[in-house]
Amino acid sequence: MRIVAVANASLKRQFIDRSLPVVLSVIVFFHTHPTYAQDLGAGATVFKQCTSCHAIGPNAKNQFGPHLNGVMQRAAGSAENYAYSEAFENSIDTESVWDTAKLDAFLQAPMSYMPGTKMAYQGLSNADDRASVIAYLASIDSSGQLPEPAATKPEKTSQTSDGQQRSLARDIPIPEHGLLHLGRPALDAEVIAWDIDIRPDGVGLPSGSGDVITGGELYDEQCASCHGVFGEGEGRWPILAGGQDSLVDDRPEKTIGSYWPYLSTVYDYIRRAMPFGNARSLSDDDVYALTAYLLYLNDLVDEEFELSDQNFTDIRLPNENNFMSDTRDEEPTHQIVGEPCMQNCLPGIVKVINRAQILNVTPDAEEASDAPTVD
Amino acid sequence: MRAKNKASGSTAGAEFLDKNAGQRRQLLKSSVALGGLATGLGAATSSLAASTAPEKLITEVQDWNRYLGPGVDAKPYGQPSVHEADAVRRDVAWLTADAKSSVNFTPLHKLDGIITPNGLCFERHHGGVADISPADHRLMINGLVKTPLIFTMEDISRFPRENHVYFLECAANTGMEWRGAQLNGCQFTHGMVHNVMYTGVRLRDVLAEAGVSPKGKWILPEGGDAAHMTRSIPMEKAMDDCLIAFKMNGEALRPEQGYPLRLVVPGWEGNMWVKWLRRIEVGDQPWHQREETSKYTDLLADGQARRFTWTMDVKSVITNPSPQAPITHGQGQTVLSGLAWSGHGRIKRVDVSIDGGRHWHTARLDGESLNKSVHRFYYEFNWQGQELFLQSRAIDESRNLQPTKDALRAARGENSIYHNNGIQTWHVRADGSAENVEVS
Numbered sequence: 001m002r003i004v005a006v007a008n009a010s011l012k013r014q015f016i017d018r019s020l021p022v023v024l025s026v027i028v029f030f031h032t033h034p035t036y037a038q039d040l041g042a043g044a045t046v047f048k049q050c051t052s053c054h055a056i057g058p059n060a061k062n063q064f065g066p067h068l069n070g071v072m073q074r075a076a077g078s079a080e081n082y083a084y085s086e087a088f089e090n091s092i093d094t095e096s097v098w099d100t101a102k103l104d105a106f107l108q109a110p111m112s113y114m115p116g117t118k119m120a121y122q123g124l125s126n127a128d129d130r131a132s133v134i135a136y137l138a139s140i141d142s143s144g145q146l147p148e149p150a151a152t153k154p155e156k157t158s159q160t161s162d163g164q165q166r167s168l169a170r171d172i173p174i175p176e177h178g179l180l181h182l183g184r185p186a187l188d189a190e191v192i193a194w195d196i197d198i199r200p201d202g203v204g205l206p207s208g209s210g211d212v213i214t215g216g217e218l219y220d221e222q223c224a225s226c227h228g229v230f231g232e233g234e235g236r237w238p239i240l241a242g243g244q245d246s247l248v249d250d251r252p253e254k255t256i257g258s259y260w261p262y263l264s265t266v267y268d269y270i271r272r273a274m275p276f277g278n279a280r281s282l283s284d285d286d287v288y289a290l291t292a293y294l295l296y297l298n299d300l301v302d303e304e305f306e307l308s309d310q311n312f313t314d315i316r317l318p319n320e321n322n323f324m325s326d327t328r329d330e331e332p333t334h335q336i337v338g339e340p341c342m343q344n345c346l347p348g349i350v351k352v353i354n355r356a357q358i359l360n361v362t363p364d365a366e367e368a369s370d371a372p373t374v375d
Numbered sequence: 376m377r378a379k380n381k382a383s384g385s386t387a388g389a390e391f392l393d394k395n396a397g398q399r400r401q402l403l404k405s406s407v408a409l410g411g412l413a414t415g416l417g418a419a420t421s422s423l424a425a426s427t428a429p430e431k432l433i434t435e436v437q438d439w440n441r442y443l444g445p446g447v448d449a450k451p452y453g454q455p456s457v458h459e460a461d462a463v464r465r466d467v468a469w470l471t472a473d474a475k476s477s478v479n480f481t482p483l484h485k486l487d488g489i490i491t492p493n494g495l496c497f498e499r500h501h502g503g504v505a506d507i508s509p510a511d512h513r514l515m516i517n518g519l520v521k522t523p524l525i526f527t528m529e530d531i532s533r534f535p536r537e538n539h540v541y542f543l544e545c546a547a548n549t550g551m552e553w554r555g556a557q558l559n560g561c562q563f564t565h566g567m568v569h570n571v572m573y574t575g576v577r578l579r580d581v582l583a584e585a586g587v588s589p590k591g592k593w594i595l596p597e598g599g600d601a602a603h604m605t606r607s608i609p610m611e612k613a614m615d616d617c618l619i620a621f622k623m624n625g626e627a628l629r630p631e632q633g634y635p636l637r638l639v640v641p642g643w644e645g646n647m648w649v650k651w652l653r654r655i656e657v658g659d660q661p662w663h664q665r666e667e668t669s670k671y672t673d674l675l676a677d678g679q680a681r682r683f684t685w686t687m688d689v690k691s692v693i694t695n696p697s698p699q700a701p702i703t704h705g706q707g708q709t710v711l712s713g714l715a716w717s718g719h720g721r722i723k724r725v726d727v728s729i730d731g732g733r734h735w736h737t738a739r740l741d742g743e744s745l746n747k748s749v750h751r752f753y754y755e756f757n758w759q760g761q762e763l764f765l766q767s768r769a770i771d772e773s774r775n776l777q778p779t780k781d782a783l784r785a786a787r788g789e790n791s792i793y794h795n796n797g798i799q800t801w802h803v804r805a806d807g808s809a810e811n812v813e814v815s
Contacts, residue, residue, distance in 0.1 A: 177522040178584035182530045186515055186523035194654050195517055197595060197605060199662050226472070236472035247678035252790055254669065259680075262663050269665040272603040273502065276476070279601045323672065326684045328794070331786040333778035334688075340726065340768070340776055342735045348815075350731030350764050352802060354555040356698070356811035362559040363467055 043136025058144045070142030087116030198268040202313040209308030210289025231297040241297035257298025261320045475503040480566030484700040496569035502601030509635040518657035521586030534576035540748040544568040546644035546793040556811040560699040565692040570749040575620030591657040599653035607661035642718030642747040643685040676788025690796035691715035691769035702807035706760040717771035722750040731764030731814040763803035
């Protein structure tokens with residue numbers, strides 16, 4: 001084991017010191033040598049925390065981050081159809097391929113290495129982890145073919161009826177948590193990647209800021225085609241602005257300004273689901289800016305306004321106090337008194353007062369019927 | 376004619392339809408007092424009463440009596456008969472801006488019993504149908520728990536499983552009818568409901584694995600689709616009867632129903648049954664997400680709005696006859712059928728009126744009576760060809776009585792959108808055709 005460890009350590013130094021061709025030659029070496037394949041296994045384990053944003057493999061697609069098939073062999077920023085951040089385009093030489101040193105520095109602290117990157121991940125502080133995950137990424141070609149699994153010791157497996165090699169059940173460790181010991185502890189990076197909800201009291205807000213002017217530019221680019229230039233809503237897309245004092249009207253307009261109780265919902269929803277068809281593509285500052293702009297469209301702030309995590313909870317939406325809990329059971333309709341009437345329950349002859357065919361909105365509805373009416 | 380019909384396989388079915396239609400036309404000409412809406416096989420068979428000529432369907436050997444049909448495995452996954460092509464989900468295009476965030480409707484008038492076939496369960500998506508490989512799916516539990524956890528699908532399958540039949544109704548079912556009769560067919564007025572048997576594991580067991588903090592009073596389930604659907608659910612409900620389901624009616628969830636994993640929140644509005652479930656956060660307050668503030672809140676006439684209106688109240692609808700399922704057999708013995716359900720528990724009784732609520736008759740509940748499941752009711756009567764104003768009203772085991780639409784409007788106004796459980800009226804004319812109406 002000691003020999004293996006030394007060999008791994010020296011290989012890792014090579015990765016860091018040398019450039020891409022060396023990495024590739026080492027990969028060939030890995031594929032033919034079972035001991036080193038285990039080092040790729042370590043990289044595969046480290047890579048698991050990356051899989052919430054990055055895909056690899058034959059069917060890999062861009063997710064929140066670009067797919068990483070052949071990432072060490074392709075030009076930086078060249079994943080097809082992936083919208084890289086502006087920060088990425090500005091700070092990376094997109095003519096050259098990633099080298100180990102650059103990637104090592106990037107992975108150590110992505111957000112400091114490249115402020116504004118979409119890769120909102122605190123980084124891999126352990127150098128061995130970085131080296132193994134870089135080796136692992138280097139071993140994956142552009143087709144997404146994964147390296148062969150490490151050769152395992154024969155006494156640890158059995159040949160099964162379906163021809164699959166599996167570990168013996170007794171060799172698979174049982175986790176300590178819980179009552180049934182199912183699942184595995186979540187890593188901080190995994191929770192950070194998925195836990196994006198914001199509450200009205202500001203819990204969950206990321207640090208950052210954005211102003212009305214910036215938000216207006218983003219809105220015109222990314223939102224106005226559906227929601228209208230002034231938030232008035234195109235077609236049947238949601239109306240976002242206006243409608244103040246319309247809630248008691250015959251046709252109320254329920255907008256952020258007229259109806260929504262909390263601003264946190266605006267931030268949360270834009271960040272989780274907008275723009276429609278490209279969710280999670282906006283930076284936290286983008287979302288602050290858009291939220292600020294939507295306040296502006298609803299005449300709730302002026303055009304100088306900047307929204308941030310610092311002043312966010314100072315903003316209250318006008319309709320907050322018009323929501324109440326479920327009081328349906330206080331309605332007369334919810335009280336049953338004795339047996340319902342069975343005979344002669346209503347006076348007079350039945351009259352039709354309203355019929356669907358007047359509106360004629362049913363799909364494939366024929367022309368309004370000329371059948372005799374009884375009203 | 377016979378030579379022409381020597382086709383076999385699927386084309387034989389189509390020719391049968393044509394031929395049958397021709398026979399119906401003949402019968403219509405030679406018989407008296409037939410309904411003008413002879414559709415489907417029911418019309419052809421019931422017309423026999425007025426026919427004097429022997430029926431060729433009987434006196435002649437038919438193709439399907441003579442030639443062999445397809446063998447086993449012609450369809451490794453079976454499909455409905457080609458003659459049931461109109462038993463499909465339908466949408467109402469003008470309701471929403473885009474099919475990726477839209478709804479379609481269960482064809483209730485084509486179904487019987489209490490179980491909805493998986494392929495006919497209505498769809499409601501907010502970001503299209505996510506395509507998730509079960510190998511790639513993860514469920515995270517985080518927030519106010521001792522150990523935040525990640526589960527694979529295999530991990531989930533190792534919890535103790537339960538099977539339950541539950542209805543799922545969209546809170547906006549019948550929402551287009553607040554201002555008056557609008558859509559002509561129970562598929563469109565009441566089709567945002569389905570009823571299937573779920574196989575899953577208890578949410579409380581999965582939460583217990585992570586160890587919920589005593590401060591944890593709410594959960595926030597989240598979907599893995601492009602809408603990242605979220606709803607706040609009180610811990611009391613989470614610990615009561617919620618399931619994390621992976622099967623419906625015995626087979627894997629359909630993609631449009633949340634494959635590979637969905638939350639089941641019995642008796643509560645469908646929007647809370649988060650599909651493609653990937654995360655459950657535990658917290659001490661509700662999150663006030665978009666679908667529980669901007670949407671799924673009930674605006675009242677005075678401008679105030681109710682929120683967290685979770686329970687689906689007692690409701691029923693007559694599915695046959697109805698505008699899409701007119702009476703085609705003329706007067707005489709008639710079967711009226713429908714569905715009733717309540718988020719408060721079992722249905723105790725359903726009453727039916729054929730005269731717009733002047734007189735009521737207690738219908739016959741048939742089949743299983745299960746907690747928070749739809750119930751099937753029947754009322755058989757002798758139709759004498761008069762105009763009918765069909766209504767049904769359900770009473771659940773908590774003695775909740777289905778209200779009239781007018782009573783609901785008096786209490787809430789006309790802009791609530793959600794939770795319209797008012798009594799539906801179908802006007803059946805003397806020719807058997809039916810229309811969605813409101814009556815005095």
